[in-house]
Amino acid sequence: MDPSRRSVLGAAGLYSVALAVPGYPDAAERFDALRRNPRARIGQGDVDTVAAVTERISAIDDMFGGRHARPMAAAFLVNTIAPYLRADASEKVRKAMLSAAADHCYLTGYMAMDERADGLAQQYYLKALELAGGAEDHLAYCTTLRGMSVQAVDLGHGPHALRLADAASAASPEAGPRMRSFLAGQQAHAAAVTGDRALALAKLAEAERAMEKAEARAKAFGSYDPSSLSYHTAQVRYALGDKKAAITALEDSDRQRESAYRRGRVRHLGMLAERKLETGLLEEACSDWNRALDDYPHVQSGRCDDRFRAMLAAIRPHLKNRHARALYERARTTAPAQAAR
Numbered sequence: 001m002d003p004s005r006r007s008v009l010g011a012a013g014l015y016s017v018a019l020a021v022p023g024y025p026d027a028a029e030r031f032d033a034l035r036r037n038p039r040a041r042i043g044q045g046d047v048d049t050v051a052a053v054t055e056r057i058s059a060i061d062d063m064f065g066g067r068h069a070r071p072m073a074a075a076f077l078v079n080t081i082a083p084y085l086r087a088d089a090s091e092k093v094r095k096a097m098l099s100a101a102a103d104h105c106y107l108t109g110y111m112a113m114d115e116r117a118d119g120l121a122q123q124y125y126l127k128a129l130e131l132a133g134g135a136e137d138h139l140a141y142c143t144t145l146r147g148m149s150v151q152a153v154d155l156g157h158g159p160h161a162l163r164l165a166d167a168a169s170a171a172s173p174e175a176g177p178r179m180r181s182f183l184a185g186q187q188a189h190a191a192a193v194t195g196d197r198a199l200a201l202a203k204l205a206e207a208e209r210a211m212e213k214a215e216a217r218a219k220a221f222g223s224y225d226p227s228s229l230s231y232h233t234a235q236v237r238y239a240l241g242d243k244k245a246a247i248t249a250l251e252d253s254d255r256q257r258e259s260a261y262r263r264g265r266v267r268h269l270g271m272l273a274e275r276k277l278e279t280g281l282l283e284e285a286c287s288d289w290n291r292a293l294d295d296y297p298h299v300q301s302g303r304c305d306d307r308f309r310a311m312l313a314a315i316r317p318h319l320k321n322r323h324a325r326a327l328y329e330r331a332r333t334t335a336p337a338q339a340a341r
Contacts, residue, residue: 015118017152017160021129021145021167040087047093050081050100058107065263066114067300073108077101098135102128106144113151114263116302121151139179142172146186153186154303158193165190178214181207182224185232192239200236207232227256231268238275247275263304266295270307277314286315286323290330297334 053076061069081101089097109124125148132140145168153161165187172179188203211229234249250272257265273288289311296304312331318324 015122015151015155017157019122019126021126021148021164037083037086038088040083042084042087042089042093042097044093044096046084047096047100050084050097050104053080054100054104054107059260061107061111061114062261062263065299065301065304066111067302070108070111070115073104073111077104077108095135095137098131099137099140102131102135102137102140102144105131106140106147109144110147113147113154114301114303116306118151118155122148125151138172139175142168142175142179142183145171146183149186149190153190153193158190158195162187162190162194162196176214177210177212178224181210181214181229184210185224185229189232189235189239192236197240200240204233204236225256225258227253227258227261230256234271243275243279247272247279250275262295263299263301266292266299266301266304267307270304270311274307274310274314282318282321283323286321286327289315289327293327293330293334 054073057069057073057076060072081097081104084097085101105124105128109121109128112118112121112124125144128144129141132138132144145164149161149164149168152158152164165183169183169187172183175183184203184207188200188207191203192200207229211224211226214224230249230253234246234253237243237249238246250268253268254265254272257268269288269292273285273292276282276285276288292307292311296308308331312328315324315328319328
């Protein structure tokens, strides 16, 4: 049985743009403390364990995709974190555990989104908001809202994505420069998708200024680096109709990306190839798709599968070209079972 279906979340339906998202004060006030187990007590070492496991699972997710990593995260949430949340603790340790649990729920939701289990991801995100409110953790709260905006824009719900991105920015008024870039980049993308050119460019410029000031790297699954900002630049430029600038920004993102982010590399190379093909650069597109195929068999990701299927559909009309034909034949021999569905 999938641990996600058990006590932590219950049943999760389809993704809904109408689902109520609590504001930070509401989340803090509405937090329903679990009944404590007086026979168990936790300390800061248990909090550190949860944080370390979450970071390790995040690294596995980046390298191998959500379909590999989420079952581990869900099982750890049910079997370890949930009992910790019921255990007795000092107020300081209890809030720290709620914060660590919020981070873990956010990551698990992100991996569910990567699997294309979008309703389940939304339920994880809402639980993460609840836990972050209980912990009085503004960082975890706004990071989760920003993740919900990423999901919404990915599903084509631009206005909803912008509302979530704006709420994320408002929830963290004292954010450092890297977090401000992280939040403003998503605001720019969502605004561009809604067609608000002025707001999109203003938020993109804000993200760029903040990134220039950023120094220390944030947590593994909440980090935002120049490669990520270049990706958002590409998304904004593409949504605003400037395909050439979008291609340049995606190429910049690819050069800047660390090797550990293999799942992102597959997705973004696929996107780069699609956009090159749209501008008539068939052979360059085939080269990028071939690079994506080098890594694709090692990644278990619904979003990567989407890019794989998009590639097959895009190159079928060009099979008279030898580069396209060779790519197509290679793809047919490397397709994992789930991508064929």
